[in-house]
Amino acid sequence: MEWQDAYVPARQLVPDSREGEWQENADWLAPDHWRPETDQAVVTLKSWVLRSAGRTVLVDTGVGNGRERPSSPMFHRREGDFLARLAFAGVRPEDVDVVVNTHLHGDHVGWNTRDVDGAWIPTFPNARYLLPAADDAYFGPAHGYGGGRRVDDKLLYEDSIAPIARAGQLELWEDGLRIDEHLSLEPAPGHTPGSSVLRLASGTDRAVFVGDLLHSPVQILDPSHSSCFCLDPVEAATTRRRILERAADQRELVIPAHFGGSGMVEVQRSGTGFRVS
Incomplete structure (x- = not known):
């Protein structure tokens, strides 16, 4: 991890999130992903x-x-x-x-x-x-x-x-790249035109490194929420849902670039959205 701190107000980072969405999930968003006392989203820089x-x-x-x-x-x-x-x-x-x-x-x-x-x-x-x-x-x-x-x-x-x-x-x-028998790159556009994910498959282990497809776990709860940094928020939301659906169905560990804590989550379907398991 290169850096971690409170970054910007929560709804500035994820503008489409509901006003009460962070408070309703405070028991698990704080302190790794959100600081309720200042309403600041916590961001890390991870490699x-x-x-x-x-x-x-x-x-x-x-x-x-x-x-x-x-x-x-x-x-x-x-x-x-x-x-x-x-x-x-x-x-x-x-x-x-x-x-x-x-x-x-x-x-x-x-x-x-x-x-x-x-x-x-x-x-x-x-x-x-x-x-x-x-x-x-x-x-x-x-x-x-x-x-x-x-x-x-x-x-x-x-x-x-x-x-x-x-x-x-x-x-x-472009259009995907096989790095080796375990790792492959796939397009995941929206955040940027060439935004991508890296998939890992080794034996029964599955993981997907999603870069900036997710900045906060509130985007898992409702994948229509794009970050303020997404160049094409609509396309990013479509891509986010597709990647999360596959992660839930294939039990892939989801690894974003900016989550605090362990930096990785498992997701499950929940109604029209998802939840962190």
Whole structure:
């Protein structure tokens, strides 16, 4: 985990959530996901290390250090200990074989690179970096860095994606990608054009890393609730329901990027929505 704190008011993060929805579920939302005394949603920045088919796979890379992020004051010029935390988990940068960026937002690609003598270079020198082609197209220069909506989008592309491409380590994919016999990537659009999920299947174990398909458990209770960061909230809601239906039916462990606590949940169908089991 790179960071955890109260982030924004609960209904600012999930605008479609009902006013009383957080209070009605306070017994399990607090304190890992919500602080009732201030009505602030709690957000974490998590990366995940997987060992699969003899390789080390890193899922999402957080904010990074020394980034110019004027639209995101909490992460602007941040300095943290992400690499030390990886080392504590027994992973050196050169040990990483595959980096998965579930989508191209600044809090998922930041540690793709690091600053060495004023130049951004790949943090993981031996890794393939897997990025959805749709996000590369949308947030890259061909589309004006996300249509010029935020200055951060150009900055993060230039410091966290372009150096990977120049190093020959960037691999764009579309329509799905089989990484190995246990791991596969699938499109899950809506949050961003190329937003994706990573599925794990090993024996009877099932898990799905959903990136920003979920920011808060209240979106499990009602998957029509998109976050304030979803570029296409309607498509995101459709995708969210599809992914949760499969997770409930196949008993997949759901692992979002920003949940507090253990960071993972099991879901079950409940009426027209779902519940955390």
